[in-house]
Amino acid sequence: MKKNDFWKKIGITIGALLFVKVIAHVPVPGVKADLYQMAVTQYTNPSFSLMNQLSGGALSNMTILGLGISPYISASIIVQLLCAASEYLGNLSREGYYGQKKIEKLNILFGIASSVMIALIASFGLLRLGYLQKPSVFSTLLVAASLCLGAVFLIGIGKLIDKKGIGNGISLILFINIASTLPQDVRSVMEAKENGAVLLIIITTIILGIVLFMELSKKEIRILGSRSLQVSQDKELSHIPIKVAICGVMPILFVSTFQQIGGFLKMLHLDQGVLNFICKLFSSESWFMSKSPYSTGGIVLYLAMLTGFAFLYANLIFNPVNVASILKGRGNLIPNVRPGNDTVRFLRKERRSMVFFDVLLLAIISLTPIFLANVYSLPMLRLSGTTIIIAVSVVIETKRCVWAEFLGMRYDTKKWFD
Amino acid sequence: MKKKPGNVTFYVPHPLHYMLCYVTTVLSLATAIGVLYGIDLAIEKLVKMLF
Secondary structure: OOHHHHHHHHHHHHHHHHHHHHHOOOEOOOEOHHHHHHHHHHOOOHHHHHHHHHOOOHHHHOEOOOOOOHHHHHHHHHHHHHHHHOHHHHHHHOOHHHHHHHHHHHHHHHHHHHHHHHHHHHHHHHHHHOOEOOOOHHHHHHHHHHHHHHHHHHHHHHHHHHHHOOOOHHHHHHHHHHHHHHHHHHHHHHHHOOOHHHHHHHHHHHHHHHHHHHHHOEEEEEEEOOOOOOOOOOOOOEEEEEEOOOOOOHHHHHHHHHHHHHHHHHHOOOOOOHHHHHHHHHOHHHOOOOOOOOHHHHHHHHHHHHHHHHHHHHHHHOOHHHHHHHHHHOOOEOOOOOOOHHHHHHHHHHHHHHHHHHHHHHHHHHHHHHHHHHHOOOHHHHHHHHHHHHHHHHHHHHHHHHHHHHHHHHHHHOOOOO | OEEOOOOEEEEOOOHHHHHHHHHHHHHHHHHHHHHHHHHHHHHHHHHHHHO
């Protein structure tokens, strides 16, 4: 890679993110913005706050990026679940570059479809609640089209950064959205209570420490190559790494998507019957409150979903059957473990312990702030776990990408023959 | 720093490496949040000035 290419990639990434920030100020046409914003400021549902935070405050201001990147994230989660359920898609996801490209196309298609669906629900909800300037089908469809276009624009920018910039585009958009709402949240926590700032600093420090530990720690399974069997075992030992954060932020994102849907339905007054019960279960307001009937149920459901999705996702990231067959094909083996079924069983056991550890840490990170928020009546603290884990993971991932590109540039420009 | 000898090794970062990563991550986060906040304020002012 040439020196110019590196700076070009940096320029494209920064330019694309700046463009997103500018477009985030374009309002949706035909909405009574003042009335809507007044209603939103009085609405303190944590699920809605999370959705608003992930959209960078665009949802509370009703700008065209109001849906944020969430439709794409939920679509990619659905596609991943389908990959686990369907044999055809499962095989496709393991087909290397060609398969991944097809899966990516499917992600985009599902992302657009879910944007259209959410935009239509939102616009008809706004019509029902009287937030549209002209209550007609045309203006409702105009609002839906604007929101949908905004979501598609974000997907496009994310893919542009993936292809021509540095880092993961979707994660970076999510990060700038979270980062731009953080100063306001910090201010509101400080204003809400005298010791709010101290509590926030303590929580942030601990969560940051745990997230970093998860990102930097790993389990290494030693493997022996066929050549190294003939020489001293200490000399040639390779390893398979399994990160503590094996699933990354995906399980948290998955559960928060469900929480967001609950908040969204509640905001639009669409929570009726069974939906009302589910929305209340997902709303973290009532968790750890002994008087609330939804407290235990909500936490149990949250943990069950977190664990379930972590296992499902870990299977996609690290499939013991595939790893065992690759090891066998290359003539490698794990010391004292027979190739084949024994290796699969061994790898499955190791992966299981890592996923449990990952889920335990994720649960501590996400539930501790909710517990403290409900006990000390600091509503803004509720979101700190989820948002900090997303922000820190993106920072670490982007740092790695930039460093890799930088090394690539230096490697190429180094004069080997001088 | 490596613990637990045998087939499986649990690798935890060296305390110095961990501290260095902690500091750089906090600095990166703070810089990103500061820059984005500044950009947001600038765009808001620009929008108010133009419209």
